[in-house]
Every structure is written in structure tokens, then in C-alpha cells.
Amino acid sequence: MHTPDSSHRTLAAALLPLVGGPANVASVAHCMTRLRLGLADPSRADEEALRAAPGVLGLVVDGGSYQVVLGPGVVTKVTAEFETLLDGSPSPSPSPSPSPSPRENQNQSQGRSTADELALRGSELRESRRRRNATPLKSVLRRLAAVFVPLIPALVGCGILAGLNGLLLNAGWLPGLTPALAAVASAFMALIAVFVGYNTAKEFGGTPVLGGAVAAIVVYPGVAKVTAFGVHLSPGQGGVLGALAAALLATYVERQCRGRVPETVDMLLTPTLTVLVAGLGTLYGLMYAAGAVSTAIGTAANWLLATTGPFAGLVLGGLFLPLVMLGLHQALIPLHTTLIEQQGYTVLLPVLAMAGAGQVGAAVAVYVRLRHDVSLRTTIRSALPAGLLGVGEPLIYGVSLPLGRPFLTACAGGAAGGAFVGFFAMLGDKVGATAIGPSGWALFPLLAGNRGLGATAAIYGGGLLTGYAVGFAATYVFGFTDRVRKAA
Structure with missing residues (x-):
């Protein structure tokens, strides 16, 4: 009889070879129900075997991303076991083998030729299907999800605490505790822009801490002294959309610097130029534009339900x-x-x-x-x-x-x-x-x-x-x- 831990370890061990082995796994993450794997070579994954594996509830394939549906609770434990297997996988080392005879050499060469042809054709078919599925819109949506999915646990926890604090305030209970609960529940939302910036830079190939540093400008109280387009900015103006745009700009600036700044001064100049250029661009453009977009989203959502409620x-x-x-x-x-x-x-x-x-x-x-x-x-x-x-x-x-x-x-x-x-x-x-x-x-x-x-x-x-x-x-x-x- 398997313990819960051993069953999760067994499932992780069963999945690993089906996605091409440790060397083929480029990234590992999970959401509430899915093990999300980025694969270096998607053609090496066995989709039919993955779908049929015991414990797998479904499979979503989107380009090089394989999302294995395992269910709530289970996915967290299987992901941990999966990462443990990856960390502990030994590097392959060549082992000596006897030299084959000329006839064996010829037979093996013919076998390899046939196998290689079949493998190449299978790879071409899967790549063709991947190209049909990997539309620009899907790619953008998938990467946006990768930015925000890691934030969900904090959003849930802080949201529940905010609701509990609201109930205590309305009932007039525990007045000495409610200020502390308010601080605990609200701190993450007050600084969520920093986490969005960090994750955005990480997802799009920049230095995460630089993305977070530039996105922090959005919520810094001192921006109230800055005037853009004839009006004073407000701390938090543009919200998460402003933070997302700021981190994307920082990533772009950093990449441009990496290709042009001499290596001897790269460590000094690249971070400085990234924060300076992206920071000024955020203050004098992105915050204002993102603020307008955020306001439009709120207005549109309210109008949609208030005007066309049942249809919407x-x-x-x-x-x-x-x-x-x-x-x-x-x-x-x-x-x-x-x-x-x-x-x-x-x-x-x-x-x-x-x-x-x-x-x-x-x-x-x-x-x-x-x-x-x-x-x-x-x-x-x-x-x-x-x-x-x-x-x-x-x-x-x-x-x-x-x-x-x-x-x-x-x-x-x-x-x-x-x-x-x-x-x-x-x-x-x-x-x-x-x-x-x-x-x-x-x-x-x-x-x-x-x-x-x-x-x-x-x-x-x-x-x-x-x-x-x-x-x-x-x-x-x-x-x-x-x-x-x-x-x-």
C-alpha cells in the first residue's frame, strides 16, 4: 500500500520519461490544477501516453508548453516531487562498449537510418501542428498567464483576510485587531506592481530585479510630485498594467544595452541605463497611458453588466x-x-x-x-x-x-x-x-x-x-x- 507521498513520487517518476526525460524539461511550474512544463523539444513528448497515465485528468498542449491536469492539492505535491527528480537526475556519462563487427555495423546503420527517418517525419508532423497552434495571440496570452499565475496564492490569502476584516469592522468586533488585519491584507495589493514587474522581466528574458525596480516607480509615493501631460501623477496610477508595461520596457532597454555596452563596464552601465531610461519612460508616458486603459477597463466592465446584464x-x-x-x-x-x-x-x-x-x-x-x-x-x-x-x-x-x-x-x-x-x-x-x-x-x-x-x-x-x-x-x-x- 502506497503512502500519499510515495504515490505522488510514483506519478512524478512516471511522467518524467513521457515528456522526454530531465534533459528535455526547460521549466516547471504549476497553477491550482495543472503541472506546467516548458519542453526544449516538444516532439520528444508522448502525448498519448501522457493522457493515458493513471492520475492524469487531461492534457493541454500549447506550443512548447505541456499542461498536465492533475487536480487541486495533488498538483502541488507532484510538482515538488517532479522538481526533486530533476534536481537529483545524474548527468549522462558515456560507457564503454565492445566494437561491433562490420556486419553488425551495417545492420545497425540501416536500423538507425530507418529509425531516424521515422523520427524525423514524426518530428515534422508535430512541428507542423505546433506552428498551427502557436498563434501570436495564444503566445501572448500564455506569457501573460505566466506572469500572474504565481501571484494567485497571495491574492487568495489577502482577499480572504480582507473579507474577514470587513466582517469584523461591520460587526464592531475586536477593534484592536482590525488595524493589524487591514495592514496584513492590504500590504501585498499595495506593492503588487513590484511582483508583476519582477515576474514580467523573468518571463520575457530580462533581469527580474530590474523589472521589479522599474515597476516599483508606479507605486512610489514620490510620483505625486511629477507632472506629465499637464497633470500630477498619482501613486499607483496605471496599476498592474503600468507595472507590466514598465517591466517590458526595462527588459527591452536592458537587451539593447547588453549588445552595445563594453563588457568591462557592463555591470555598472547596463543596470543604470535600464532603470534610468525605463524609469523616465514610465513616468512620462506609460503611467499616464496605463491609467487611461485601466479606467477604461473599469468603466467598460460596469457598463457592460449595467446595460446588457443578462446578455453579457x-x-x-x-x-x-x-x-x-x-x-x-x-x-x-x-x-x-x-x-x-x-x-x-x-x-x-x-x-x-x-x-x-x-x-x-x-x-x-x-x-x-x-x-x-x-x-x-x-x-x-x-x-x-x-x-x-x-x-x-x-x-x-x-x-x-x-x-x-x-x-x-x-x-x-x-x-x-x-x-x-x-x-x-x-x-x-x-x-x-x-x-x-x-x-x-x-x-x-x-x-x-x-x-x-x-x-x-x-x-x-x-x-x-x-x-x-x-x-x-x-x-x-x-x-x-x-x-x-x-x-x-
């Missing part, structure tokens, strides 16, 4: 599951973070969370209809708790997507739940989340709005129930082909 909710809730399936949903993090910085909460996340409700309803319908499919029902029982907490990948890859139709009916449930929340937004009842990451029932501690916590929770809960009901009904009636019905 229908579209957002219905299309979110395909984004999750493609791994592109993380690219929405900058929008959520911008809204949280501006308004204290994001009104988009509760609407998008309805997609998970539709998925849960669809999974329950599959469980009820396919009574004789023991394996599938076991998968649903194990994945449903995570689905109720808003982690949809196990149900997507383990249930609805393989069956086909239930994935579409789950989207219908998400659309219905989104329309429900959007309808109340159009009436003036905003439902928002103070942090990103959790969804489903786990989002309740993070809810905020303009009508009080009780009304906000009731609207959000009503949206979840609507998503469950429509996802279940649509799947029960339309989610199965005649062949599946007869088998059931």
Missing part, C-alpha cells in the same frame, strides 16, 4: 469553460486585478464562476443517467467536491469533454447562471469578488458588492443554483446520443 452574463458564463479547457482563462487575471485595484472587487469573476456550476449540474446528470458505468461514476464522485469548490478541470477532462455533448450542455448551464447574475447587475445589484482564484462555493468568503453581504451572497447563490439546474436538465435531456442511452 449569458455570453461570459457560456464561453468560460472553453477558455478553461484551452488553458487561456489565466490571461483574464490582469483584468480582474485591475478591477480589484480600482473598485475593491472584480464584477467579472462571479459571472464567470457560473461556468463551474453548469459543469457540476452536467456531471450530476451523467451520474444519474449512466448508472451502469461504474468507472465514470467513480470519477464523478471523486471530482465532484472539487467542482463544487470551483475547480472544473477534473470534471471537464474526466467526464464532460470525453462524452462530447455534456460539455456543451454544461456551457448552457454556465450561460444560464451568468444571465441570472447579470440580470441583477442590470438592476443595480453588483456582485463582486475581492480576490481571484477560488470559485464555486469557495468564493462566498470573498464576495463583496454594493447592496450588503446578505444580498450579494443571495444573488451569487441563486446564480449557482440556476447553473446547477440548467446544466443538469440540459444534460439529462440533450446530453446523450442514442448509443449512449441504450448502453445506459
Whole structure:
């Protein structure tokens, strides 16, 4: 019988050769449910074996990035074991072997020639598919996600503490503790620009600390004394978008310096010129422009839900599951973070969370209809708790997507739940989340709005129930082909 640690180690050891071995792994990271691997040569990965490996709930391939869906909790432990295996992998050393005879030499040469031809053709086919999939838009979204995904744990923790502090303030409890909680919950958001700048430079090939140094200008109180375009700047103007742009500019300036500055003075001049040029560009251009874009995002989100509430909710809730399936949903993090910085909460996340409700309803319908499919029902029982907490990948890859139709009916449930929340937004009842990451029932501690916590929770809960009901009904009636019905 395996202990939990040994099972995670076994799964990591099983995955490593399937992605081409230690030498083929260029980067390792994880989000809430996925092990994210950057591969030096994607053609060396065995996609079919990865998808079929025990413990793997799904696989998303996007260029050289392989996202192995393992589920919440499991992915953190498997990633740690995976990194341990990489750190402890020995360097290959040549071993002496007897010289082959001329006939063996000829046979081996012919075998290698055939194998090399097959390998080359397989590599060409995979590279062709990679080029078709690696669109500029997907590449940009994937890299943006890599900047913001590592920030999610801090966003979740600080968001929950901010919500707890709000409850204590409203109730008048523990007045001596609330200032301390406010400081703990707010410090990260006050300096999030620095972390965004650090991660941006790291992702785009610059020196991380230089990206963080330039991005820190955005939140430095002294910028209030600087005048750009005839107005005084405000600390934090432009928010995370300004920090992102500042770090990208710093990375570009640093690269230009590295190619032109003599090596003898590179350590002195390159950091100085990078901070100076990128810093001035941030103050006299990027902060103002990013501030205008951030304001436009907040205005657009509020207008969208206040004017076209049910329709906007229908579209957002219905299309979110395909984004999750493609791994592109993380690219929405900058929008959520911008809204949280501006308004204290994001009104988009509760609407998008309805997609998970539709998925849960669809999974329950599959469980009820396919009574004789023991394996599938076991998968649903194990994945449903995570689905109720808003982690949809196990149900997507383990249930609805393989069956086909239930994935579409789950989207219908998400659309219905989104329309429900959007309808109340159009009436003036905003439902928002103070942090990103959790969804489903786990989002309740993070809810905020303009009508009080009780009304906000009731609207959000009503949206979840609507998503469950429509996802279940649509799947029960339309989610199965005649062949599946007869088998059931």
C-alpha cells in the first residue's frame, strides 16, 4: 500500500520519461490544477501516453508548453516531487562498449537510418501542428498567464483576510485587531506592481530585479510630485498594467544595452541605463497611458453588466469553460486585478464562476443517467467536491469533454447562471469578488458588492443554483446520443 507521498513520487517518476526525460524539461511550474512544463523539444513528448497515465485528468498542449491536469492539492505535491527528480537526475556519462563487427555495423546503420527517418517525419508532423497552434495571440496570452499565475496564492490569502476584516469592522468586533488585519491584507495589493514587474522581466528574458525596480516607480509615493501631460501623477496610477508595461520596457532597454555596452563596464552601465531610461519612460508616458486603459477597463466592465446584464452574463458564463479547457482563462487575471485595484472587487469573476456550476449540474446528470458505468461514476464522485469548490478541470477532462455533448450542455448551464447574475447587475445589484482564484462555493468568503453581504451572497447563490439546474436538465435531456442511452 502506497503512502500519499510515495504515490505522488510514483506519478512524478512516471511522467518524467513521457515528456522526454530531465534533459528535455526547460521549466516547471504549476497553477491550482495543472503541472506546467516548458519542453526544449516538444516532439520528444508522448502525448498519448501522457493522457493515458493513471492520475492524469487531461492534457493541454500549447506550443512548447505541456499542461498536465492533475487536480487541486495533488498538483502541488507532484510538482515538488517532479522538481526533486530533476534536481537529483545524474548527468549522462558515456560507457564503454565492445566494437561491433562490420556486419553488425551495417545492420545497425540501416536500423538507425530507418529509425531516424521515422523520427524525423514524426518530428515534422508535430512541428507542423505546433506552428498551427502557436498563434501570436495564444503566445501572448500564455506569457501573460505566466506572469500572474504565481501571484494567485497571495491574492487568495489577502482577499480572504480582507473579507474577514470587513466582517469584523461591520460587526464592531475586536477593534484592536482590525488595524493589524487591514495592514496584513492590504500590504501585498499595495506593492503588487513590484511582483508583476519582477515576474514580467523573468518571463520575457530580462533581469527580474530590474523589472521589479522599474515597476516599483508606479507605486512610489514620490510620483505625486511629477507632472506629465499637464497633470500630477498619482501613486499607483496605471496599476498592474503600468507595472507590466514598465517591466517590458526595462527588459527591452536592458537587451539593447547588453549588445552595445563594453563588457568591462557592463555591470555598472547596463543596470543604470535600464532603470534610468525605463524609469523616465514610465513616468512620462506609460503611467499616464496605463491609467487611461485601466479606467477604461473599469468603466467598460460596469457598463457592460449595467446595460446588457443578462446578455453579457449569458455570453461570459457560456464561453468560460472553453477558455478553461484551452488553458487561456489565466490571461483574464490582469483584468480582474485591475478591477480589484480600482473598485475593491472584480464584477467579472462571479459571472464567470457560473461556468463551474453548469459543469457540476452536467456531471450530476451523467451520474444519474449512466448508472451502469461504474468507472465514470467513480470519477464523478471523486471530482465532484472539487467542482463544487470551483475547480472544473477534473470534471471537464474526466467526464464532460470525453462524452462530447455534456460539455456543451454544461456551457448552457454556465450561460444560464451568468444571465441570472447579470440580470441583477442590470438592476443595480453588483456582485463582486475581492480576490481571484477560488470559485464555486469557495468564493462566498470573498464576495463583496454594493447592496450588503446578505444580498450579494443571495444573488451569487441563486446564480449557482440556476447553473446547477440548467446544466443538469440540459444534460439529462440533450446530453446523450442514442448509443449512449441504450448502453445506459
